[in-house]
Amino acid sequence: MKDQSVTMPGGKEWPVVLVVEDEPILRMCAVDIVEDAGFEALEAADAQQAIDILEHRPDIRIVFSDIDMPGGIDGVTLAAAIRDRWPPIGIILTSGYLMPDMRILPGQAVFFSKPYMPEKIAQALYDMSF
Template structure:
């Protein structure tokens, strides 16, 4: 661990996950990757340095991003949450407190600005 703030990226599509990792690391943060919500929960149970979770909502097999966000808000209240989706629209969502939403394809500048605000 380098002293940089750490962002957990939860995305089931490998290419989109790699792009999100590049975005986060180019913005000056460390990243940790999870391919699904179950993996993300396991990481959160082991690490105390995660400041922000950036998660896709639409994940097959098991817990989706909305449920993951609710679990994070319940079990790890200080962690900030950014949710993204190519299938859901913001007006259709009831987001947990201190959660922001971006539709895919999102503008990287917008997501990085949210991360910067949350990780300050």
């Protein structure tokens, strides 16, 4: 994990990002992208684990989640729950299988198809941080 003392312009600390991905290798890659961009990354293997983490970590500011996950709660449903319970949290969704109907995504959520470019994810993280 990156040092939490890293600061953004203006002296604010970099936000904490929760990465939600059921595939361990893809989750590791996503965490690397988040950390290489200078953010602290937390990990969840499914949406229920993500909700459990969100309930105990009020410092999370962005969730970066896959859409297709096991366990009965997909990424779109997770995003809707986040927008309902934690409205200020930024949401980045991704999928290699389907392009969601953008009308069903919560307000201000962004979507990237897999394979995504790390630079695009990093830019979305920065955009949600300011």
